[in-house]
Amino acid sequence: MTKEEKSKLPYGDLAIIALKSCAEIAKPIDEKLSNTRDESSHLISVEEVRFSNGEGKVVINESIRGKDVYILCDVGNYGCTYKMFGFENHYSPDDHLQDIKRALSAIAGKARRITLIMPLLYASRQHRRKGRESLDCALALQEFERLGVKDIITFDAHDPTIQNAIPLISFENLHPTYKIIKALVTEENLLDIKPENMVVISPDTGAMDRALYYSSNLGVDTGLFYKRRDHSKVVDGKNPIVQHDYLGRDVEGCNVLIVDDMIASGQSVFDICNELKARGAKKIFVAVTFALFTSGPDKFEEYYKKGLLDRVYATNLSYVPDHIKEAEWFRTVDMAGFTANVIDTLNHDESISPLLDSTGLIRRLLNKNRSES
Known part of the structure; x- marks a missing residue:
């Protein structure tokens, strides 16, 4: 097997855990990946269960042993709801955070690698201390690391220097x-x-x-x-x-x-x-x-x-x-195609640096637009 052929091998079988907050964008992401790789769906069947008192659990219905797992969660999705004591409750970022941790707990160390894709970074505006106040974002990132996350992907972080809280794992701040x-x-x-x-x-x-x-x-x-x-x-x-x-x-x-x-x-x-x-x-x-x-x-x-x-x-x-x-x-x-490209690149254990700088793409786009106008 040549070096080029080895570089095209995936790091592990691709598995996408899309929590219900990301169900809508997960479908086109999966379709684009499946079409690009000529493979069937990579989405893993997951249940997010809520009990009547508000407690919950996450159940993974398929084996993820040895797989390269990507968890998608939109912590800003207030459209997700659950019943608690008969009342309809909308998910807060804290509710989504708990479901991420539940999913990581359900994986139980079986995955080969775990990448968390959290476009809106949890508590990103509570990233530094100015007095007697909490450091929510830093604590959440450190907890993800302890629960086995190896890479964190986010978009347009309010302050990307928050990655200093987790210096030993990868933190990528992408831009649209x-x-x-x-x-x-x-x-x-x-x-x-x-x-x-x-x-x-x-x-x-x-x-x-x-x-x-x-x-x-x-x-x-x-x-x-x-x-x-x-x-x-x-x-x-x-x-x-x-x-x-x-x-x-x-x-x-x-x-x-x-x-x-x-x-x-x-x-x-x-x-x-x-x-x-x-x-x-x-x-x-x-x-x-x-x-x-x-x-x-x-x-x-x-x-x-x-x-x-x-x-x-x-x-x-x-x-x-x-x-x-x-x-x-x-x-x-629409960011589904770009996100699919990021997942595909990381799954093949290649650098996403070319995806981080869009200057060339923007200039070609503007030159084309100006020549046509």
């Missing part, structure tokens, strides 16, 4: 930038992406690196909104925003792309849209990895109808209700 830009260029075919006609906006200082990456690949300028907060008050666990101060070039007559890792309630987006429109911005687009809509979609609908917001682009890596997906102002960025 290429897929988002491709969706934007495809959907908005009349969008004029030129330095004089478009600006990328960072909603705060923490998202500036992301905005710079987008702007450098699109070949346009970057602007920043600085959040001035009232540090004498705490509302819903954080200091309320007093004002957004803008730093950057004039946006009058320009299309604007606001980029961030997630939308929670969307209040920052609404404030920035108001500020941009007051400065004469033309069209306003928002691109995020995770759209949580913690306060519902009504205000987004209102801003769209008023012409203050043109479109929101978000991936399908985390749960979005169907009625939002069907809204005219919302577009889904």
Whole structure:
């Protein structure tokens, strides 16, 4: 057997445990893998059982001995429900975390390797200590390591330095930038992406690196909104925003792309849209990895109808209700193919480094788009 033939051998038989929070995206991921490899389904039959008092267990109905196991879980999927004492309860991130641990416990050391794919990193906004407070994300990562996880895959982590909590296992922080830009260029075919006609906006200082990456690949300028907060008050666990101060070039007559890792309630987006429109911005687009809509979609609908917001682009890596997906102002960025490619590459024990840098792909996409327009 040649060295090239050996490199094409999988690390182990591929097995995907898709917890019900990821059932929707798991199907196209499995289909793409099966078509690429000319194999049958890799999904393992799993039951997530809830007892009437709220306790639960995970049952794996197939042998996974010696297999290369990939666990998929969306800790942000509040669409999953269970009955407890007769009440309908929606899953919280803590409920999903427990099911991940139950799945790892059910594997019981039989797998050859375990990779946890958690697109929305659990407790990613509780990643560092500023006082007498918990370190939820770090503790969860360390517990995964103790339970046998060898690789953790996440997307657009709020602060990727959290991987320092688990220095002895692999932690990969992936980005959907290429897929988002491709969706934007495809959907908005009349969008004029030129330095004089478009600006990328960072909603705060923490998202500036992301905005710079987008702007450098699109070949346009970057602007920043600085959040001035009232540090004498705490509302819903954080200091309320007093004002957004803008730093950057004039946006009058320009299309604007606001980029961030997630939308929670969307209040920052609404404030920035108001500020941009007051400065004469033309069209306003928002691109995020995770759209949580913690306060519902009504205000987004209102801003769209008023012409203050043109479109929101978000991936399908985390749960979005169907009625939002069907809204005219919302577009889904499909990440199933990319995730399948990551799984296939890792299963063959090859480096995913080529998948981490999408600069070349983005530039080829934009050059093609400009030549056709």
